[in-house]
Amino acid sequence: MSFSPRHPIKASEGSPYSRIYGMSGYTPSRIVTNEEVCTWIESSDEWIRTRSGISTRHWATGEETVEYMSVEAAKLAIERSGVPVEEIGAIVVSTVGWFTQTPSLACVIAGDLGSKAAAYDISAACAGFSYAIAQGDALVRSGAAKYVLAIGVERLSDLTDKSDRSTAFIFGDGAGAAVIGPSDEPGIGPVVWGSDAEQGHLIQQVPHWPQAVDEGKRPVLVMDGNPVFKWAAFTVCHYAEQALAAAGLAPEELDVFVPHQANDRITQAMVRTLKLPESVLVSHNIANTGNASAASIPMAIEALYQDGRVHSGETCLIIGFGAGLVYSGQVIVLP
Missing domain, CATH: 3.40.47.10 (Thiolase/Chalcone synthase)
Known part of the structure; x- marks a missing residue:
């Protein structure tokens, strides 16, 4: 046009x-x-x-x-x-x-x-x-x-x-x-992101705010865990692969992998799907912090810094996934 x-x-x-x-x-x-x-x-x-x-x-x-x-x-x-x-x-x-x-x-x-x-x-x-x-x-x-x-x-x-x-x-x-x-040089790779609203019911706030106000109760999060696990472990893994490829990196060129800390079994499934070599440092910070949603990735990276396990200039694949359903990932260069 x-x-x-x-x-x-x-x-x-x-x-x-x-x-x-x-x-x-x-x-x-x-x-x-x-x-x-x-x-x-x-x-x-x-x-x-x-x-x-x-x-x-x-x-x-x-x-x-x-x-x-x-x-x-x-x-x-x-x-x-x-x-x-x-x-x-x-x-x-x-x-x-x-x-x-x-x-x-x-x-x-x-x-x-x-x-x-x-x-x-x-x-x-x-x-x-x-x-x-x-x-x-x-x-x-x-x-x-x-x-x-x-x-x-x-x-x-x-x-x-x-x-x-x-x-x-x-x-x-x-x-x-x-x-x-x-x-002057790329420090944040292309994002791979999207949504799957057809599965939005799998993670919800219940009740919605108008009903909660009317009923005088605080909403809570509810989740249908098994299908969420399968979506994250088998579908989101491939979006992580796409994010790595979009950055022009092979698995052996990656230094650090920090997925959203949702479930350590999901993290392990992603490592297998991505075929990450043992040289790649993988965060398992969920053991200490639980699932902190939007905060989980930066909290996990902070823990790696505090432990002296990551360094400036290293490549790090991050990917988040959850309620919506939504997902998003990219490779970043650690500061």
Whole structure:
């Protein structure tokens, strides 16, 4: 289709590539053991570890709100990046745990940081951090922002039904952040992302907010675990393969693999499908933190940094998947 503007306009121009300048993760202070979970549901430490790989999960205290955790993660990522906060042109926050329609959590965080950046929230559940990285990459390369602050934060403990044996042991809380900016070399690979709304009923908030308000009850997350497991272990694996190929890497050229920490059996299935050699470091952070949705990937990367197991310049495949159903993955170069 031809396009001929009456008066030509200028377009924004950005960097040819982008990269991550600094990352961080925030892990809440309260540790919830499997033994404690077993006081809520009929289960055992062995059953939970066998089914999920989880030994403990971290839940936020009353003071560790989604705002507080986001700001703590953001401050550390900004400090590590060396980018002045006033140069950040956009803030993108992924969460399902901000229960205020307006203002957005991103705008609140901007105010806390003393920033006047463009700010908005997205809702992509467990794929949210990868979504935010993809949007940061696009904003930098389009010229819409020189630097972007991407945040994933959750307080899934607020949405956990402690009487539900199928989900009570799974969820955790936390936050993570990344500062994205211009680069002369590619530091963020092409994103492979999408959705499958036909299976959206497999992970839901119940009841929806209008009904919850009318009934005076707090909504909870419900999940049909078996089909979700099969989708993640057998379908999402191939999207991870596509993300690796889109970055132009063979499995043996990858340094680190950090999938969304949903279930360690899913992680193991992905490693097999991707045919990753033993030289690739794989995160199993779910053992300590549970499933923290949009925060799980940056929290896992932070743990690897803290343990001295990853280094600047290494290639890292990340992929998130979950409620929606949605998925998103790309290769990043660690800062």
